[in-house]
Amino acid sequence: MPYVEYDEVEAICRDCGRAFRSEDALEDHRNEAHASAVKAPEESPRPRTVKCSLCRQHFSTTAALLEHTRKAHSS
Numbered sequence: 111m112p113y114v115e116y117d118e119v120e121a122i123c124r125d126c127g128r129a130f131r132s133e134d135a136l137e138d139h140r141n142e143a144h145a146s147a148v149k150a151p152e153e154s155p156r157p158r159t160v161k162c163s164l165c166r167q168h169f170s171t172t173a174a175l176l177e178h179t180r181k182a183h184s185s
């Protein structure tokens with residue numbers, strides 16, 4: 111991380127306090143380091159779900175689906 115002199119600071123990250131020489135550099139930093147904080151709730155993608163092919167129940171992760179299949183559908 112490059113050192114920024116006090117008189118060169120134009121923008122400070124409100125999430126972590128890091129100083130930047132330009133608003134563009136701050137925006138790049140926020141998009142990379144704080145992506146979840148940058149997105150507004152309406153911009154957040156809907157949670158991806160996976161569906162059981164046997165009973166059509168939905169799960170948020172493949173691991174949860176596999177656990178369900180093992181418990182509910184194994185003979």
